[in-house]
Amino acid sequence: MSIKTDHVLDAKGLACPMPIVKTKKAMKEVMPGQVIEVQATDKGSLADIQAWAKSSGHQYLGSTEEGEVLKHYLRKSGDAEAKEDKNFPHTVQNEEIIQKLDAGEDVVILDVREPAEYTFGHIPGAVSIPLGELEDRMDEISKDKEIYVVCRTGSRSDLASKQMEEKGFKNIKNVVQGMVEWSGPLEKNQ
């Protein structure tokens, strides 16, 4: 399985502490919000990367194992996302989505996070279009249905909701709590 990322770091064959040292360097090369894939053969890198992400404040998305190679996915943190005001007026709480799923309602859930974030856990049936690609791919979404836009914290989905409204979508709601507080069913692509 390959997951689309902004940067791939090859740390295969390197021993501790090189995988995290190289990861730190690679993080400097990407923009906040972008995702990197770290390839390593050092078994300890799994625990190291998780601990490193925790201490450095970046978002650890998950890891996959392909033979000898571990692939770790990290998203660079950025304060822009946290500080930005959410001001799209039409919002829903996570709970409402869970109820609609339970009731089997035909709703469109649009997940605007990065592909790697989506891969390691999303709402069942959610459509993945990262915020950066939304403008070009908006025609993939039906204008007639109710659309619930979700991201990690409700910030990117706020921007996405505004973009879509400008393009003539009428029935859009931003899921304000986002995946970080999601307690409903999760689907993983693995």
Place this chain on the structure above:
Amino acid sequence: MATKVAIIASNGSLFDAYKVFNVATAAAASDAEVGIFFTFEGLNLIHKEAHKQLPIPAGNEHFEEGFKRENVPSIPELVEMAQELGVKIIACQMTMDVMSLDKDQFIEGIEVGEQRASSIMRPMPISV
């Protein structure tokens, strides 16, 4: 948020060098502010020539192939990495005087002095 780590390096074998520089680079990569104070035999670890051929402690020579097999970075590589990550390398002035060593016998980019050493020793010291 920046954690401060102070390491005292007082022994001069290859194993000691790995203990010091692995901990230092890992901590620095995790955004800690790291300073290493090199004293007595620890000065070997930053001596221009000596740090390239540090001795393996007697009786452990067989580990040499393990280092190669596991592709463990060399000490000069780790030192360079540590400096790139902003690890402060401080040589003990007193030991240098006792051993008649000059600053130019050490790798580039080190600091010398007791003043600086005492100021960086304020955070939790780890003795290696």
